[in-house]
Amino acid sequence: MTTTTVGQAIEHCHDALIASDVFYGHGTDNPWDEAVQLVLAVSDLPADADEAQLPHPVSDGQWRDIQALLRRRIDERVPLPYLIGKAWFAGLEFSCDHRALVPRSPLAELILHDYQPWYRGPTPSRILDLCCGGGCIGLAAAYYAPEVSVDLVDLDSEALALAAENVARMGLEGRVRTIQSNGFAALGGKRYDVILCNPPYVDAGDLASMPAEYHHEPELGLGSGHDGLDLTRQILAQVADHLEPSGLLILEVGNSWTALDAAYPDVAFTWLEFEHGGHGVLALTAQELQEYAASLRPEPV
Numbered sequence: 001m002t003t004t005t006v007g008q009a010i011e012h013c014h015d016a017l018i019a020s021d022v023f024y025g026h027g028t029d030n031p032w033d034e035a036v037q038l039v040l041a042v043s044d045l046p047a048d049a050d051e052a053q054l055p056h057p058v059s060d061g062q063w064r065d066i067q068a069l070l071r072r073r074i075d076e077r078v079p080l081p082y083l084i085g086k087a088w089f090a091g092l093e094f095s096c097d098h099r100a101l102v103p104r105s106p107l108a109e110l111i112l113h114d115y116q117p118w119y120r121g122p123t124p125s126r127i128l129d130l131c132c133g134g135g136c137i138g139l140a141a142a143y144y145a146p147e148v149s150v151d152l153v154d155l156d157s158e159a160l161a162l163a164a165e166n167v168a169r170m171g172l173e174g175r176v177r178t179i180q181s182n183g184f185a186a187l188g189g190k191r192y193d194v195i196l197c198n199p200p201y202v203d204a205g206d207l208a209s210m211p212a213e214y215h216h217e218p219e220l221g222l223g224s225g226h227d228g229l230d231l232t233r234q235i236l237a238q239v240a241d242h243l244e245p246s247g248l249l250i251l252e253v254g255n256s257w258t259a260l261d262a263a264y265p266d267v268a269f270t271w272l273e274f275e276h277g278g279h280g281v282l283a284l285t286a287q288e289l290q291e292y293a294a295s296l297r298p299e300p301v
Contacts, residue, residue, distance in 0.1 A: 007054030009039045009063065013070050023211035026079035026102040027087055034080055038073070041084040042066045047093070077212035090140035094166050099158040100134035101221045105198045105252055106278025111140050115194055118270070118283040121246025124148050124193035128242070130235070131155075131199040133221055135163030135178070141196065142176050150176045153187070156220055183231070184238050191244050198252040199231045200224040206255060228256035229263060236264075236296045240289035247286040254280040266295040 013035035028034045037047065042065045045053055058066070069083045079102050081087035087096035090108035115124075125148055129138025132152040142150040150172075152163045160178045167176050179186055202210070202222045214222065224230045232253055239249050250272075253260050257280035261269065269282045289296065 004057055005054060006039055006043055006045065006056045006058060009043075009058050009066055010035045010054075013038055013066065016070055016074060020074040022074055022077060023213050025211070026104060026213060027081055034073075037080060038069060038084065039066060041086065042069065047088060078216050079213045082216060087136070089136040090144070092136070092140055092143060092170075094134060094136045094139070095162065095169060096134060097162065098216065099162040099218070100156075101217050103134065103136040105137060106274045106276070106281055107137055107196055107198060107250060107252060108140060109274050109276055109278070110250060110272070110281075111137070111144055111196075114145075115248060115250065118250070118272075118285075119194060119248045120285075121193055121244065121248070126190075126192045126244075127151075128153060128187075128192040128195045128197075130183070130195060130197040131221075131231070132163055132178075133159045133198075135166045135176075137196050137198060139163075139166055139170055139172060139176060141194075142172050143170065146175075148175065148193075151187070151190075151192075152176060152178045153181045154178075155180065155182050156218065159218070159221070183234055184242055187242060189241070191242055191247070193244050193247050195239060195243060195247070195249045197235060197250065199235060200228075202228050202254070202256070204228075227259045227263070228253070229259055232256070232260065233263075233298060236289075237298055240286060240293060240296075243286040243289065245286055249284045249286075249289065250281065251284070252281045256280065257282070264292075264295055267292045 014031050017031035017034055040047055040049055042062050043058055072078050081096040081102045082098055087094055087103050089103040090111055127141050127148050127150045129152050132138050132154045135152045138150045138152045154160050157180055160180055164178050167173055200222055204226050272281045272283055
């Protein structure tokens, strides 16, 4: 087959993906969008290119690259963002590779809506992205709120290196810094108006049965003990000490939300609903965290 246009390349990739057993869930949820992203990226066309680009010629070198990436996507089940080196979150483009999870959190919707109606304090000036990975959540928060400073915190030095590259890519070095820390350990007594946290939360059962694509991602960013809540428990026990009195915690636990409800029967978690999909995200105000402090503290061993 001789492919000469973007449209033909997309159709070819789409047909091959349909005939494969790949799993979608790293930025797309269907073979057509996956094919479009692959071809546009290799063709050096913008991700929002319209149908006017379909007749755009694809060079012989680009066609070879498209075929090579398509083979890896199908045969090795590598997530597409790792193959093209970029991903999109909250309408922004980020560098993406194996050092951190592919961004896919519903927290983007909250950032774009200024954390309303859940945040009721003064205009935020300090935001923490805890377990930041490649930094997309905190960087989106900084991009859409030019008045805030943001700390990107993660235990993994490789993920933080990717986050630092994204900070530089967006020109936000003046307001965003990266900090290596096990949870809050390296933050001292610093407090924030909003803490955004998408920690590892996959339980052992789900981790073992996940599609092949997820096994290309760092396991440190996915699993968190038998019930997926090891790190979440640590965060809930300590987070009140790092929020301003009018502050807000937004915490994502995905499929482990039922386990979290069961683990803390005396805590009335507020579970958020999203217009564009997503689940397992809770909101707790600083006041609620103080009220539930006794229930959130770990039991003595």
